[in-house]
């Protein structure tokens with residue numbers, strides 16, 4: 435791979451070798467032995483090896499370019515104040531669960547290291563449950579993720595200050611855990627909550643809380 439190699443003006447100073455097979459090179463520390471990659475300076479008469487490092491999988495191709503092409507176009511932080519998502523919850527006090535017929539909207543927040551609410555009941559089989567999840571963090575490098583069995587997204591990564599929505603249609607009664615999918619602090623493992631799903635014809639009232647038992 436030459437940086438810019440798939441553009442009309444490649445930067446011909448470097449080449450990255452992505453080696454599809456690496457034999458007898460690295461210790462077998464996992465299900466697959468890592469492959470190797472090598473970064474060379476090709477600007478002189480002789481290729482000069484700058485960096486030799488393990489890489490994963492079976493590399494096929496990559497694209498590279500100078501950092502200043504990407505950096506000025508990158509958005510580093512989403513200000514919570516500017517969040518215009520129609521279902522945003524900007525504080526934990528704004529979190530709520532609202533039923534409209536068979537549709538339920540959960541206004542949820544995430545911050546190190548809990549969800550609010552983290553205990554919900556009164557959802558029924560057959561409901562269309564929209565999770566609108568806002569990451570309250572304002573440190574740019576602390577995303578959180580969310581996942582729940584049966585959602586059409588295997589997991590959703592939400593950047594600080596952003597709100598993302600996913601649909602969950604529970605098919606079965608029971609207590610369903612949801613949890614953070616991105617390692618976010620020493621308490622990441624505890625960043626989880628539960629939704630209790632009742633039968634389609636149940637009269638279980640909608641209730642939600644943070645860190646307490648629902649009576």
Ligand SMILES: [Cu+2]
Pocket residue numbers: 546547577578579614615616617618619622625
């Ligand atoms: Cu988290």
